[in-house]
Amino acid sequence: MGQPAPRAPRPRAAPDESVPGGLVGREAELGALAAVLDRQPATTRALVLEGEPGVGKTSLWEHGLACARERGMRVLCARASESETGLPLAGVIDLLDEVGAEELAGIPSPQLQALEVALYRAEPGDQPPTDQVVALALLSALRALAVQQPLVVAVDDLQWLDPSSQAALAYASRRLTEDVTVLLSRRPGPRTPLERAFAEDRLEHLVVGTTSLGGTRQILARRLDLRLPHHLLRRVYDTTTGNPLFVLEVGRMMTTVDLDQIGEDLPVPDAVEDALGLRVADLDPVPARVLLALALDADLRVAHARALAGPDAVECAVAAGVVRADGERLRPAHPLLAEAARRSASSTEVRLLHRDLADVVADEQRRTLHLALAATEPDADLAERLDAAVDRAAARGATRLAVDLATHALRLTPDGVDDTARVMRLARLLHAAGEKQRLTHLLEPRAASLPEPADRVRAHILLTGGVVRDNGDIVLLLQRALDEAADDAGLRLRVLCHLAENEAVIEVRDVATADARATEAVAAAGELSRGAQRLALYTQAWTAVLRGRPVADLVDRFEGLMHEQVYLARTPFRVAGQQHVWRGELGLAAARFEAFRLLADDRAEPQPYALARLHLCELDLRAGAWDAAEERLDEWAASTDSSLLHWPMYERCRALLLAGRGDAAGARDWAERAVTEAETLGIRWDWLEATRALGVAALLDHHPDQAVTHLRTVWDHTLREGVLDPGTFPAAPDLVEALAEIGNVEEAGGVVRVLTEADRAQDHAWARLAAARGGATIALAGRWSDADADALAATATAYAGLGLAADAARTWLALGRAQRRARKWGSAADSLECSVAMFEAQGAPGWAAAARAELERVGARRPSAAGRLTTTERRVADLAVQGLANKEIARTLVVTVSTVEFHLRNAYTKLGIRSRMELAPRLQELDRIPT
Numbered sequence: 001m002g003q004p005a006p007r008a009p010r011p012r013a014a015p016d017e018s019v020p021g022g023l024v025g026r027e028a029e030l031g032a033l034a035a036v037l038d039r040q041p042a043t044t045r046a047l048v049l050e051g052e053p054g055v056g057k058t059s060l061w062e063h064g065l066a067c068a069r070e071r072g073m074r075v076l077c078a079r080a081s082e083s084e085t086g087l088p089l090a091g092v093i094d095l096l097d098e099v100g101a102e103e104l105a106g107i108p109s110p111q112l113q114a115l116e117v118a119l120y121r122a123e124p125g126d127q128p129p130t131d132q133v134v135a136l137a138l139l140s141a142l143r144a145l146a147v148q149q150p151l152v153v154a155v156d157d158l159q160w161l162d163p164s165s166q167a168a169l170a171y172a173s174r175r176l177t178e179d180v181t182v183l184l185s186r187r188p189g190p191r192t193p194l195e196r197a198f199a200e201d202r203l204e205h206l207v208v209g210t211t212s213l214g215g216t217r218q219i220l221a222r223r224l225d226l227r228l229p230h231h232l233l234r235r236v237y238d239t240t241t242g243n244p245l246f247v248l249e250v251g252r253m254m255t256t257v258d259l260d261q262i263g264e265d266l267p268v269p270d271a272v273e274d275a276l277g278l279r280v281a282d283l284d285p286v287p288a289r290v291l292l293a294l295a296l297d298a299d300l301r302v303a304h305a306r307a308l309a310g311p312d313a314v315e316c317a318v319a320a321g322v323v324r325a326d327g328e329r330l331r332p333a334h335p336l337l338a339e340a341a342r343r344s345a346s347s348t349e350v351r352l353l354h355r356d357l358a359d360v361v362a363d364e365q366r367r368t369l370h371l372a373l374a375a376t377e378p379d380a381d382l383a384e385r386l387d388a389a390v391d392r393a394a395a396r397g398a399t400r401l402a403v404d405l406a407t408h409a410l411r412l413t414p415d416g417v418d419d420t421a422r423v424m425r426l427a428r429l430l431h432a433a434g435e436k437q438r439l440t441h442l443l444e445p446r447a448a449s450l451p452e453p454a455d456r457v458r459a460h461i462l463l464t465g466g467v468v469r470d471n472g473d474i475v476l477l478l479q480r481a482l483d484e485a486a487d488d489a490g491l492r493l494r495v496l497c498h499l500a501e502n503e504a505v506i507e508v509r510d511v512a513t514a515d516a517r518a519t520e521a522v523a524a525a526g527e528l529s530r531g532a533q534r535l536a537l538y539t540q541a542w543t544a545v546l547r548g549r550p551v552a553d554l555v556d557r558f559e560g561l562m563h564e565q566v567y568l569a570r571t572p573f574r575v576a577g578q579q580h581v582w583r584g585e586l587g588l589a590a591a592r593f594e595a596f597r598l599l600a601d602d603r604a605e606p607q608p609y610a611l612a613r614l615h616l617c618e619l620d621l622r623a624g625a626w627d628a629a630e631e632r633l634d635e636w637a638a639s640t641d642s643s644l645l646h647w648p649m650y651e652r653c654r655a656l657l658l659a660g661r662g663d664a665a666g667a668r669d670w671a672e673r674a675v676t677e678a679e680t681l682g683i684r685w686d687w688l689e690a691t692r693a694l695g696v697a698a699l700l701d702h703h704p705d706q707a708v709t710h711l712r713t714v715w716d717h718t719l720r721e722g723v724l725d726p727g728t729f730p731a732a733p734d735l736v737e738a739l740a741e742i743g744n745v746e747e748a749g750g751v752v753r754v755l756t757e758a759d760r761a762q763d764h765a766w767a768r769l770a771a772a773r774g775g776a777t778i779a780l781a782g783r784w785s786d787a788d789a790d791a792l793a794a795t796a797t798a799y800a801g802l803g804l805a806a807d808a809a810r811t812w813l814a815l816g817r818a819q820r821r822a823r824k825w826g827s828a829a830d831s832l833e834c835s836v837a838m839f840e841a842q843g844a845p846g847w848a849a850a851a852r853a854e855l856e857r858v859g860a861r862r863p864s865a866a867g868r869l870t871t872t873e874r875r876v877a878d879l880a881v882q883g884l885a886n887k888e889i890a891r892t893l894v895v896t897v898s899t900v901e902f903h904l905r906n907a908y909t910k911l912g913i914r915s916r917m918e919l920a921p922r923l924q925e926l927d928r929i930p931t
Contacts, residue, residue, distance in 0.1 A: 026060065032206050033064045036181060037071055037152075044173060046182035046198050048158075051208030053187060054245025058334065060208060061156050061185040068152040068181070074145060075152045079331055080160040081298040081338070086400035088602070089118045091155060091165030092138060097329070099145065106144050111137035117396075120363065124395055131164060131602050135171035146178035158186035158194065164602040170197035190635065193601065210242030219244055220251045228254075245334060249279060277340045280322075286310060287317035289353070292345050294323065294330060295338040297357055297366065301328045307360045308353075351376070365389045372408035383412040383422075390425065394565060399603055403429045424455055431465050432567050434606035440466035448480075456484040457491045461498055465607075471506055471682035478502065490528045493521050497539040504543050506647075508684040511722035515543035530561045534570070537561075541572035545579040548724035548762045552576070568600050568608035574615055581619050582727030584766035586803045589619050610636075614649055621656050622730075624806025626843045629657050648677040652686045655693035660806055662839070662846015664697040671697070688714050692731045699734055700846060704741035711735035715751065726758050727766045733807070736774035737814060740781040748778050765802060769795055773811055780818040789815060789827070793871075800893055809838035813851050820858055828858050830871035837872075838893075869907055869926070876903040881920045 029049070036047045047064075051057035068075050078094035096119060104112060114129030115137035116122035145151050153169070155161055161169075170193045173182060186192065195203060211219065216237045220226040228236065236250055280288065289309045294300050302325060305313045314330065317323035322333050332338040342350075355374035358367045368389045371382055386409035393402040406426040413419045423446060430439040440463065447459035460481035464474045478499050485491035496517055504514040518540035525536040537558045541551045555572050577592035597612035613632055620629035636650055651674035659667035674690035677683075695710035714731040726732050732751050739748035755771035758764050776792040779785055792815045799808035812835035819828035832855040839848035869877060879889045889900045908914060911922045 026056070029060050029206060029208060030063070032204070033060065033067060036183070036204065037064065037068055037073070044176040044178065044180040044182065044198075045202045045204070046173070046184060046195070047204045047206065048195060049183075049185040049206050049208050050188055051185075052210075052243070054243045054334065055208050055210060056244040057185040057208040058156055059244075061154065061183060064183050065152070065154055068154075068183075071150075073150045073152050073181075074148070075154060076145070077152075077154040077156070078161070078165070080155060080157045080162070082160050084298050085160050085162055086398065086404075087162055088164040088396055088398040088401075089134065089162065089168070091161045092134070092168055093119055095153065095155075095165075096141065098327075099141070103145065104141055107137055107140045111140055115141065124392075131167060131599060132171075134164075135168040138168045139172040139175055142172055142176060142180060143178055146176075146180050151178070151180045152183055153180060154183040155194075156185050158184045158192055159189060161192070161194070163193075166193045167598045167602040170194045170598075173197040193598065211244055211247070212242065213237045215244075216242060216247050219247050223248060224251045224255060226251050226255055252279065277344055280337065280340045280344050283320060283322065284316065286313050287320040287322055288341070290314065290317040290330070291322045291332060291337060291341045292349070292353060293357060294332055295342040295345075296350065296353060297361065297370070298331075298338075299361075299366070300330050302330060303328070304357075304360045305330055308356055365392055369405060369408075372405070372412065375408075375412055377412075378414040379412045380414050380417065383409045383414075386412065387422070390429075394429070399429060399433050399605055403433050403435070418451075420450055420452070420455055423450075424458060427459065427462050431462050432605050432607075434610075436466050439463070453484050453486065453488065454491060457481045457495065460484065461494065464498070470680065471502070474502060474506075475499075489524065490532055493524055493528065493532055494535060497521050497535050501539050501542055504546055506683055506685060508688060508717070508723065509721050511543060511546050513722075515540070515547050515722075518543045530563065534558055534561050534566060538570045538572050538575070541575040545575055545582070546723050546725060546728060548758065548764070551579060565603075568596070568603065568605050569611055571596075574611060577615060578618075579725070581615075581622055582725050582730075582766065583762075583764055584727070584769070584802045584804060586619060586623055590616075593619060614653070617653050621653065621660060622806075623803050624660060624809070624842045624844070626657060626661050629653070629660075633657065647681060647683040648674040648686045648690070651677065652690040652693065655690055656696075659693045659696040659700070660842075660847075661844050662700055662848070662850065664700045664846065667693050667697040684717075688717060688729050692729060692734075695731060695734055695738070699738055700850060704738040707734065707738035708742060708744070711738060719754070724758065725762065725764070726755055726770065727764065730766070730770070733770045733773055733810075736777055740777050743781075745778050745781065748774065752778065766804075769798055769802075769804075769807070772798075773807075773814075777814055777818075780815075780822075784818075784822040784824075789819065789824075792818070793831070797875075805838060805842055806844070809835050809842065809844070809847065809851075812838065813847070813854070816851070817854055820854060825858055827871065829855060832858065833870070834872045834893075869910060870903075873903045873907045873910070876900055877907045877919060877923060880904060880916055881923060 032047070036045070039045075049057040049060055065075050065077060076095040076099070078091040080091055080094075084090040096115075101121070104115065107115065111133060113122065113125075114133040117124045117129050118134045118137075142151065142153065155169075173194065174197045182194075182198075184194070213234065217228075217233055220228065220233075220236075236247065236254075280291065283291070286309050290300075290305045290313050293305065293308055297304075302314050305317070309316075314323070314325055317330075318325060322337050324331055324333055332341075345353075351374050354370045358370035358374065361367050361370065368382070368385045372386055375382060386405050390402050390405045390409060393405055403426070406422065406429050410419060410422045410426055413422060423442065427439055427443050430442065443459050443463050443466070447456060447463060450456045450459055460477045464477050468474055468477075478495055482492065482495045482499070485495055500514040500517045500521070503509050504511050504518075518536065521536040522533075522540050525533040537554050541554045541558075544551050544554065551572060555576050558572050573592060574596050577589045577596065580586070580589035580592065593612055593615045597609060597616065600606075600608035600612050613636060617629050617632040617636070620626070620632065633650065633653060651670050655667050655669075655671035655674055658664075658670060671690040671693040674686055675694070678687035678690065691710050692714050695707045695714070698704070698707035698710060711731045711734050714729050715735050718726075718729050718731075723729070732755055736748045736751050739745070739751070752771050752774040755767045755774060759768040759771060772791060772795045776788045776795065779788040780792070792811060796808045796811035796815065799805075799811060812831050816828050816831035816835055819825075819831055832851050835851040836848050836855065839845075839851055875893065876889055879892060884892065886900045886904075893900070907919075911919070911926070913919060913922050
């Protein structure tokens with residue numbers, strides 16, 4: 001059937017004033033917004049509106065802002081856009097755009113200076129403001145404003161908010177206690193850092209779904225004065241799936257045709273993006289130019305639009321329904337409209353409009369970028385202007401923007417002009433931004449022919465962070481760099497540091513020699529540049545932690561040399577966090593890694609962010625937080641930065657996760673994959689961790705001889721190559737258990753002696769508990785001893801106190817097995833029940849099943865005397881008497897609250913009491929009864 005004949009457009013009806021903001025079918029969402037705004041908060045709270053593009057979350061968000069203003073609240077709002085995601089603190093600038101200098105006068109001077117620089121209201125000094133100071137200044141500003149009147153902080157399209165603004169707002173939100181309401185909208189996806197800053201009881205989440213058939217009818221009637229017969233309405237609804245934006249776009253198209261001529265095929269495209277593209281294509285030139293300008297520069301103002309498209313440009317664009325004005329600020333009526341305008345424009349249109357934008361914007365950095373985007377021929381003067389803009393962007397921590405500016409500076413360099421400095425600067429920025437392929441493409445053909453030896457050395461070192469096949473490629477590049485360094489002491493030091501790090505951290509080979517080289521480099525670097533000193537300190541931090549020495553002094557010295565922005569991946573802060581993990585100091589490790597992750601996120605440095613996620617995952621694996629580890633691995637697998645880490649790190653983490661959950665077959669599959677890849681690439685670190693996972697899987701499968709083979713390989717390698725911190729590759733406890741199972745107590749005792757010596761030399765909490773666990777395990781394998789059993793129980797409790805839930809549960813399992821073998825039926829059942837409960841709470845079903853199997857072998861238990869409590873019941877009761885709440889008891893014992901409640905109920909029943917008030921005296925009576 002042919003296309004319906006066109007008809008004259010119908011006039012658009014004004015929104016129904018009886019419906020807030022023209023919204024229809026949103027009673028539940030409007031009620032939730034009103035409830036949030038009308039409450040009297042005791043502290044800062046947040047409401048998140050989540051929905052697919054075009055579903056109406058932005059309209060609801062805007063309605064919330066209007067209602068807040070009607071209630072006399074101060075509204076600070078930011079509308080994030082995809083084009084500004086890489087601009088540091090763009091969201092904070094938006095939020096504080098209408099906040100005057102006099103309102104910030106009460107902020108402490110150092111904070112105010114940092115905030116003024118971040119807001120582009122002051123020039124940066126010798127040192128750019130740190131992210132922490134800017135975040136603290138934002139907190140002070142919000143507190144000052146909230147004192148004057150109730151405050152709403154609102155962000156639309158949160159998924160596009162730049163990382164530095166996310167971090168600053170998250171920092172402030174954790175600490176605000178004033179009357180502040182945070183209103184957010186975003187597309188579906190993982191929780192953002194800002195959302196994670198709120199405790200569960202301070203965050204409300206509202207999913208904005210599609211509208212109903214009746215809602216579709218109301219949207220068409222009230223917004224477009226379009227009334228359809230039911231069969232057409234149903235077809236519109238089915239085609240649009242109730243997406244309000246799509247409903248409106250299809251409705252607008254239907255107002256241009258004769259409804260009586262519509263046959264089987266509706267005159268609609270297949271997707272909302274197509275509908276928007278058609279709408280943009282039908283725009284008159286003036287609103288089309290304003291919309292495209294907004295797509296190219298999200299910070300466009302009314303004056304800019306008028307200068308670009310005429311005195312009536314804003315009014316025309318608003319009347320066309322594609323642009324909205326908020327005072328002097330302009331924005332697209334919907335972000336998808338701006339995307340459609342950008343896609344439909346020709347390259348010539350875009351280039352010419354960039355040139356015109358450069359004539360109207362005031363900020364020098366934006367003007368220069370627009371000129372560069374408009375330029376097609378080399379331009380020496382513009383390249384120099386871009387150099388200054390690169391420096392300015394780098395000083396503000398805007399790595400991605402600096403990459404774009406530096407790329408244009410190199411592109412616009414005329415032939416015959418030495419471009420080495422621009423090449424090397426762009427290479428450093430690409431390295432920081434994780435652009436491996438672009439880095440290799442830029443440097444590989446130039447590295448050997450650069451005019452200066454220093455540049456050739458740096459180029460070869462930078463290429464190690466590009467696309468490489470294996471560690472052999474990295475060593476070859478470093479060897480070439482060493483050859484280029486010749487007799488230059490400073491250059492040789494840099495290369496030798498990289499070689500020492502490669503030996504210690506990638507090959508895990510001859511760590512003592514690598515440590516000696518790093519120590520020598522630190523001593524020699526004192527006469528060299530700050531960069532050389534930092535590199536030497538970073539390298540020694542790695543070798544020092546592997547040798548079991550503290551690194552606090554190295555970290556302090558490194559911080560004293562941070563007078564300019566440094567590449568986060570080569571800082572000792574994450575190394576110090578690793579040492580905390582190995583020593584069982586999980587709280588300290590988590591604080592370091594989270595700060596490192598936030599900083600990497602803020603500075604948009606993808607490789608440091610990927611490393612932070614790796615370290616946090618390793619922390620979760622040590623703690624037995626299997627769900628958290630799996631969530632990080634799922635994010636890792638789905639992320640675009642998964643290729644930034646060269647080696648089989650993901651595979652060995654998956655293997656350790658499955659081993660921890662008790663999935664022996666899955667652990668072997670991932671571990672064997674990691675071992676094969678690590679051997680091919682020459683990566684010993686991942687090979688060692690994957691081999692350890694194979695050992696744990698063999699233990700779970702009751703193959704102690706195979707477990708010994710795998711775990712002994714890890715243990716012997718670390719001892720032979722000089723790794724003195726036994727927590728680095730924590731195979732020792734499992735190795736002792738496997739050796740005891742096969743009766744090799746002499747070798748097991750040797751492992752325990754090494755652990756004891758490590759604790760004595762390093763004051764090492766994890767090694768101390770591993771030695772105690774191993775010693776008791778060996779002793780109980782030979783003969784029964786109440787003292788050794790008590791020691792093993794005390795070790796399990798101590799593990800739980802450190803947050804090492806997996807080690808605690810495994811230790812209770814080992815004790816239960818020993819008690820069963822000694823026919824201590826009641827005690828065995830208590831220990832095994834505790835183990836089962838802990839494994840279940842951790843999400844380790846395989847290990848829980850192993851513990852239950854042991855429990856079944858205990859068989860029928862001898863009845864206990866009246867009033868006698870099991871070991872677990874008594875421990876829960878004692879903690880309750882100490883005044884701990886059920887949640888605190890659960891946290892102490894690393895079990896669920898329901899497990900605590902179960903044991904307390906049993907204790908009350910056995911003791912014949914009804915409340916905690918009666919518990920203490922009843923326990924005292926019980927202790928006086930002779931056993």
